[in-house]
Amino acid sequence: MKQGGKNLEVIQAMNRTLLLRLLQQNHICSRANLSEQSGLKQATITNIINDFISWELVEETGLIEGCKGRRAIGIRLNTEVFYVIGVRLSRKYFEVGIFTLMGELVEEEYREYITDTKPSTVIPKIQESIRRLIARYAGKKVLAVGVAVPGPYYFEEGVIEAVFTDWEQVSIKSMLQEGMPLPVVIDHDANAGVLAECSFGLDPNLYETVVYLAVGQGIGAGIYHEGKIFRGAAGIAGEIGHASINMDGPRCECGNRGCLTCYASTIAFMDRVNKRRKDLGFSPLLQFQDLIEPAQKKDEVVYSEFRTNMRYLSVGIINLIYSYNPDLIIIGDEMSRIGERVPEEIKYNISQLMERKVLKQAEIRLAAFEKDSAFIGAAELAIDYAFVHTELFRGEKIF
Incomplete structure (x- = not known):
């Protein structure tokens, strides 16, 4: 493969991008802090920040705690322009x-x-x-x-x-x-x-591999590895929803049989609840929102089917853990609105099926945002x- 160097303009652009990401991550930062975190010389930092100020991209704040306890002028992104x-x-x-x-x-x-x-x-x-x-x-x-x-x-x-x-x-x-x-x-x-979680919800430097599992009308995983999204050869890595957990199961819309989505999506959850409600002579629930409170309060029908859903989802998560060995799995999208019962059920289920040593290395928690990540x-x-x-x-x- 042909190797090429980087000219000055490319290096300058990379440095600007690096500083903008650090400012977003830190919220407010001194020039000295930026130099320490980026490895760039203070003169380079000063030149770039001066450009940013002239573009109205950043603004100076009052004095903040700087490196080695010294107070310094803070810099932050301008959120009003x-x-x-x-x-x-x-x-x-x-x-x-x-x-x-x-x-x-x-x-x-x-x-x-x-x-x-x-x-x-x-x-x-x-x-x-x-x-x-x-x-x-x-x-x-x-x-x-x-x-x-x-x-x-x-x-x-x-x-x-x-x-x-x-x-x-x-x-x-x-x-x-x-x-x-x-x-x-x-x-x-x-x-x-996963990009939202790693940009605004947590410090990505604490984790090598983060998986965001979106469990909604469909199921998919976003994989953030060593500072960037892992896409795979065709760009579709993380399509766990179309991995089969039962080769003799129902036909999925994708053409496969027994896909995880057929068993563990919010649509599958609602379908099972409404089938049981129909058998009991009750009218169907029309929105996933209608399942949240009954699941939280352990309604007999809804909570039973919620636990079934979590057992299926746990099988998919076990496959994720063994495939990508993440140190953090974040559960998001519609299913996360049920709250802490979701990771609690998953942790219990996979503790019965996985080696304890492997399980200990994978933290499982809900998405950081009330709004959809x-x-x-x-x-x-x-x-x-x-x-x-x-x-x-x-x-x-x-x-």
């Missing part, structure tokens, strides 16, 4: 929000699409919502759009291969980008989820794109 847009696309709804560079949601639109789910209908509606938010923030600088989509999603091709109706082989990146005044960045919703992660996709393409902060169009 630059914004990004995050989009969360699900099977039955989408939400579009405007976010600060610290991942804080400022305003959002939520829309369901129950009957007409075709991409030719849904994508223009998403674009309409994006344009409305851009127009409402016309006095601000909106940089980019990040989109979290159900998988499988082929990152390099920009193609969604979702298994639900009408969304097979959809070139969603080119469709969303068409007519948009901002660059559009798209990734699998589980990848967006994938939605916040969609914004982080756009933020990270801007951090890499800092020309955007100077108002340059690069797409």
Whole structure:
């Protein structure tokens, strides 16, 4: 393989990106702190920060505790000038929000699409919502759009291969980008989820491998390894929802049999609950939200099926642990709304099935955010794109 060096412009761009990520991670930081954490000389830090100040990208704060106990002027990202847009696309709804560079949601639109789910209908509606938010923030600088989509999603091709109706082989990146005044960045919703958790929910330096397991209408895993998302050869690593746990099981939408999604998704959970309710002469529950409180309060039917769901999910998590050996597994999406009973059940189940030594190395907990991590992660996709393409902060169009 041909090796090449890096010219000065590339190195400068990499240094800018590094400092922006450190400022996002630290919230407020002195120039000396930035020098210590980045390994860059203070003169380099000063030059870059001066550029950032001239772009209104960062601002100085009052004195803070600096290196070796010395007080120094703090630096932080300016959260009142630059914004990004995050989009969360699900099977039955989408939400579009405007976010600060610290991942804080400022305003959002939520829309369901129950009957007409075709991409030719849904994508223009998403674009309409994006344009409305851009127009409402016309006095601000909106940089980019990040989109979290159900998988499988082929990152390099920009193609969604979702298994639900009408969304097979959809070139969603080119469709969303068409007519948009901002660059559009798209990734699998589980990848967006793990990006949010590692950017805003925890210190990624404490973990080598983090898995974010999105358990909703579908199931997928985002894998964050040594500071970046692990994608695999085709870009679809983590599609655990379509790994079979029963080769003689029901046919999945993907064509396989006995996929984890068929047993452990929130749809499977609702279907089992409603089947039992029907047998008992009760009307069906219509939304997953209706299952949360009964599961928490150990309603006989709902809690029984919740525990069944957790047993199936635990089998998938065991496969994740043995495949990727993560030191942290985060449970997110709809299922996490039930609360601490979710990791409690999972820990109990896998303790009965795994070697204790292996189990001890994998921490399991709920997502850090009350809001969907994938939605916040969609914004982080756009933020990270801007951090890499800092020309955007100077108002340059690069797409």
